[in-house]
Amino acid sequence: MSATKPTPFSIDIPQGKLDAILGKVRAYEWRDMPEIAPGGDRWAYGADMDYMKELCAWWTEKFDWRAAERKLNSFPQFHAEVDGQKIHFIHVKGSGAKPENLILTHGWPGSVFEFYDVIERLAHPEKFGGSAEDGVNVVAPSLPGYAFSGKPRKPLGPKATAALWDKLMRDVLGYDTYIAQGGDWGSVVSGWLAYNHSTAKGGGCKAVHLNMWGVRPSVLPETEEEQKWAAGAAMTFELESAYLRLQMTKPQTLSYAMMDSPVGAAAWITEKFHGWSDRRGKDGKEHIENAFTRDQLLTNIMIYLVTDTFGTATWFYRGMFEEGGTNMAPGTKVEIPTAIANFPKEFLVFPPRSMVEKGYNIVRWTDFEHGGHFAALETGEVFANDVLAFVNQIRG
Amino acid sequence: MAHRIVPADPFSIRVSDGEIDDLKRRLQRTRFPNEPLGNEHWAYGTNLSYMERLIEYWRDDFDWRAQEEKLNRFPQYRAMLTDDEGEDHTIHFIYERGSGDNPVPLILTHGWPSTFREFLDVVDALAHPEKYGKQGPAFDVIVPSLIGYGFSSIPRIPIGPSKIADLWHRLMTEVLGYDRYAAEAGDWGSFVTSRLALQHAESVMGIHLTMLPLRPHLKHESQKPVSEEEGHWIAKMQRWWRQEEGYRSIQSTKPMALAFALMDSPAGLAGWLADKYYRLGDTDKTDTMEGMIARFPFDTILTQFSIYWFTGTINAANTLYKAGPAEGSALLKPGEKVTVPTAYSEYPIDTLPDTPRSWAERSYDIVRWRMMDRGGHFAAMEEPELFADDVRDAFRDMGITSGMAAR
Numbered sequence: 001m002s003a004t005k006p007t008p009f010s011i012d013i014p015q016g017k018l019d020a021i022l023g024k025v026r027a028y029e030w031r032d033m034p035e036i037a038p039g040g041d042r043w044a045y046g047a048d049m050d051y052m053k054e055l056c057a058w059w060t061e062k063f064d065w066r067a068a069e070r071k072l073n074s075f076p077q078f079h080a081e082v083d084g085q086k087i088h089f090i091h092v093k094g095s096g097a098k099p100e101n102l103i104l105t106h107g108w109p110g111s112v113f114e115f116y117d118v119i120e121r122l123a124h125p126e127k128f129g130g131s132a133e134d135g136v137n138v139v140a141p142s143l144p145g146y147a148f149s150g151k152p153r154k155p156l157g158p159k160a161t162a163a164l165w166d167k168l169m170r171d172v173l174g175y176d177t178y179i180a181q182g183g184d185w186g187s188v189v190s191g192w193l194a195y196n197h198s199t200a201k202g203g204g205c206k207a208v209h210l211n212m213w214g215v216r217p218s219v220l221p222e223t224e225e226e227q228k229w230a231a232g233a234a235m236t237f238e239l240e241s242a243y244l245r246l247q248m249t250k251p252q253t254l255s256y257a258m259m260d261s262p263v264g265a266a267a268w269i270t271e272k273f274h275g276w277s278d279r280r281g282k283d284g285k286e287h288i289e290n291a292f293t294r295d296q297l298l299t300n301i302m303i304y305l306v307t308d309t310f311g312t313a314t315w316f317y318r319g320m321f322e323e324g325g326t327n328m329a330p331g332t333k334v335e336i337p338t339a340i341a342n343f344p345k346e347f348l349v350f351p352p353r354s355m356v357e358k359g360y361n362i363v364r365w366t367d368f369e370h371g372g373h374f375a376a377l378e379t380g381e382v383f384a385n386d387v388l389a390f391v392n393q394i395r396g
Numbered sequence: 397m398a399h400r401i402v403p404a405d406p407f408s409i410r411v412s413d414g415e416i417d418d419l420k421r422r423l424q425r426t427r428f429p430n431e432p433l434g435n436e437h438w439a440y441g442t443n444l445s446y447m448e449r450l451i452e453y454w455r456d457d458f459d460w461r462a463q464e465e466k467l468n469r470f471p472q473y474r475a476m477l478t479d480d481e482g483e484d485h486t487i488h489f490i491y492e493r494g495s496g497d498n499p500v501p502l503i504l505t506h507g508w509p510s511t512f513r514e515f516l517d518v519v520d521a522l523a524h525p526e527k528y529g530k531q532g533p534a535f536d537v538i539v540p541s542l543i544g545y546g547f548s549s550i551p552r553i554p555i556g557p558s559k560i561a562d563l564w565h566r567l568m569t570e571v572l573g574y575d576r577y578a579a580e581a582g583d584w585g586s587f588v589t590s591r592l593a594l595q596h597a598e599s600v601m602g603i604h605l606t607m608l609p610l611r612p613h614l615k616h617e618s619q620k621p622v623s624e625e626e627g628h629w630i631a632k633m634q635r636w637w638r639q640e641e642g643y644r645s646i647q648s649t650k651p652m653a654l655a656f657a658l659m660d661s662p663a664g665l666a667g668w669l670a671d672k673y674y675r676l677g678d679t680d681k682t683d684t685m686e687g688m689i690a691r692f693p694f695d696t697i698l699t700q701f702s703i704y705w706f707t708g709t710i711n712a713a714n715t716l717y718k719a720g721p722a723e724g725s726a727l728l729k730p731g732e733k734v735t736v737p738t739a740y741s742e743y744p745i746d747t748l749p750d751t752p753r754s755w756a757e758r759s760y761d762i763v764r765w766r767m768m769d770r771g772g773h774f775a776a777m778e779e780p781e782l783f784a785d786d787v788r789d790a791f792r793d794m795g796i797t798s799g800m801a802a803r
């Protein structure tokens with residue numbers, strides 16, 4: 001068990017790699033797909049082919065990976081080895097004189113790119129009309145098997161990742177205490193940081209900010225409101241969980257296709273960005289581009305493709321399964337201060353506060369009017385302000 | 397006596413040189429995934445070493461023309477039928493006339509991830525038992541490609557087993573001119589065949605199934621309470637499905653999240669399908685590589701995959717998992733039951749092993765029940781002789797013999 005010093009890193013993908021990917025995108029043959037029933041949702045069966053065509057045209061004609069790469073390299077990045085896992089992370093020192101430390105964890109099918117619009121706001125709020133004193137040290141790692149982190153030899157799950165993160169913060173970066181933030185897998189990793197690596201338990205996590213319902217207390221829904229939530233959540237799970245069941249049981253069976261077909265991987269990922277985001281537009285219509293630009297979607301997709309990590313990223317689901325799921329031991333809860341950021345179009349809807357409180361020491365609960373699963377990317381300013389407000393609340 | 401009112405056009409398969417070259421080019425530039433430690437027994441899905449050998453063979457050694465010639469040895473036809481909603485469906489089928497006077501017309505229906513190729517090695521033995529020193533009956537053998545599969549047409553909107561069964565009935569009566577016929581199937585074919593027996597009982601002499609897809613309406617008063625044996629079996633089946641249902645789950649909810657990749661990557665298509673052959677085939681699981689290759693020779697399994705690839709039907713095939721459940725045709729209505737005599741032969745490696753007979757009898761008129769000692773989900777490919785003998789014996793046991801189905 002060990003941790004190495006960070007070594008600086010910046011992204012520079014060989015041109016040949018980009019050419020190979022773009023070559024396959026250009027050569028993609030669009031075949032007939034079944035018609036959706038009249039009046040039906042064009043995304044009802046998965047990804048909408050018309051939109052995929054538009055996105056791929058943009059990909060080959062307008063999208064500029066080198067510009068995306070410059071943006072990704074605009075924050076200092078590092079590699080460090082923690083317990084034998086090579087971890088990639090962004091590390092930006094905050095403006096504050098005695099800054100708090102914040103670790104932001106992304107999920108699937110996202111990446112650290114989700115945080116690019118909030119890092120500066122969190123580290124240097126004075127640039128956005130805030131106070132320099134509030135600026136925090138921001139650390140945003142890529143999950144094991146994702147993007148520029150190393151590929152584990154076998155699946156690792158969120159619980160194991162939380163243990164790596166605690167060492168990354170304390171042993172590699174020397175931050176004795178920190179606040180964890182996350183959505184999607186990030187909410188599960190952050191939940192385990194709060195549960196297993198809290199300051200009370202000898203770790204460094206002193207508070208947690210969650211924008212998804214990840215690590216859960218072992219309790220059953222009790223009130224009528226809780227039961228209603230449980231029924232709705234079960235319905236959503238039935239319709240939306242196929243990717244999860246597959247990635248949790250047979251990631252390899254899926255990976256041959258997704259590793260070999262850039263357009264295929266793009267469709268698999270885009271379907272999720274579409275389904276889980278707040279697509280409501282000012283005109284009252286819904287469109288994926290009300291939530292993300294094409295360049296944003298493609299930058300995130302390309303991070304999977306240029307690093308050949310589609311397969312190893314899906315292993316995380318299997319890793320969660322193998323390490324025993326996401327439930328706390330019966331009768332236990334997260335004791336450190338917890339903030340819940342409840343975005344309206346999050347597809348995994350939070351239970352009623354009464355139920356969340358059985359698992360967490362809630363000190364802040366914010367219901368937002370806009371935003372979805374990828375809140376930091378969808379509504380960065382609102383997201384960053386809520387995190388900063390929570391940090392201030394913790395500082396007292 | 398039915399009249400043949402719809403013509404069938406002779407058909408043979410001819411994939412263009414350009415399509416073959418394109419396949420090889422795609423295989424040439426395959427990008428493989430990493431593999432987690434501990435996947436020797438396919439615990440995380442399709443094994444990488446197997447895939448590397450399979451794809452190398454497909455790229456360098458597989459001779460599609462030789463396989464195509466083999467497929468074309470049997471007479472094939474295509475016939476067009478218009479359904480109630482006005483949509484035209486083209487049905488591709490093998491039609492091998494049996495020996496002797498009035499052979500028993502038998503329609504054999506494949507499933508997913510298979511094609512009509514599944515039955516290729518039993519067509520001759522079923523049509524001409526005397527050539528193999530076997531007792532009859534001899535069959536007129538009809539092997540269609542499911543709608544949306546192989547060389548049949550792709551439906552505009554996916555259709556399920558009940559609608560396909562109606563088309564099969566019309567194929568047998570309006571196209572081929574039979575009044576009465578028999579049917580055999582496993583997997584999705586067993587859904588179609590069960591619906592055929594329910595919807596066209598007067599025409600179906602008997603059915604032989606290797607899978608029992610219909611579910612009884614347990615709450616209906618006619619149903620006995622679930623027995624202990626049935627309860628155990630149901631629980632075991634549910635546990636098995638939790639591990640195996642990923643493919644079904646995605647194909648039944650979001651087939652078009654998957655389709656873009658499978659239509660683009662032949663290696664991806666093979667990786668997606670090979671898992672099922674490993675899991676459901678009676679392969680030697682001690683030496684997983686050699687066991688898989690021995691059970692499903694590269695030429696055989698790649699012919700299956702090549703049919704999906706060249707016809708561009710993988711997405712249409714997958715959407716049967718959406719159309720099937722949407723149709724709700726696997727759940728019997730209260731009091732409903734298959735009245736056509738049913739023979740069930742269970743191969744030891746399959747989706748629902750050790751089915752209690754009492755469970756089957758809730759939904760079918762079971763007149764013959766066999767537990768086979770070897771073979772799996774793709775029995776006609778895996779154990780062709782055993783399979784053909786069993787089918788012949790079953791229909792003879794049911795009293796269905798040559799000469800019964802007057803034309």
